[in-house]
Amino acid sequence: MSTEFRLHPNVRGRTHLARGVGLKVTLRYYYAGWRTDLDVDNFVKPMLDAGNKVVWHDDAQILDLHVFKRSLRRENEVETNDPDFSRAFAARIDFVHMIVETSSANEF
Secondary structure (H helix, E strand, C coil), X not given: CCCCCCCCCCCCCCCECCCCCCXXXXXXXXECCCCCCCCHHHHHHHHHHHCECCCXXXXXXXXXXXXXXXXXCCCCCCCCCXXXXXXXXXXXXXXXXXXXXXXXXXXX
């Protein structure tokens, strides 16, 4: 799987680097084949660690975590307004899509 870490234009300039902000993170791993031997839990920690000091201050801020693993061969359509996501989906190569939001629990 190739790795590219890019902030969406709506996120650039406003980050979740502030301490004390609880976050909700959604990770979606899309892979090109019918199956993959990559376990969901094996790609979560590196992705969250990569966000430290870039997207959030520390991954300890994450209160809600939703993780999905889907084959691109089985996913026919995904509705999105994100052109980067659409290009990655159309290319039919492995990729991870991450969404970061403020958690409604915000108990951090």
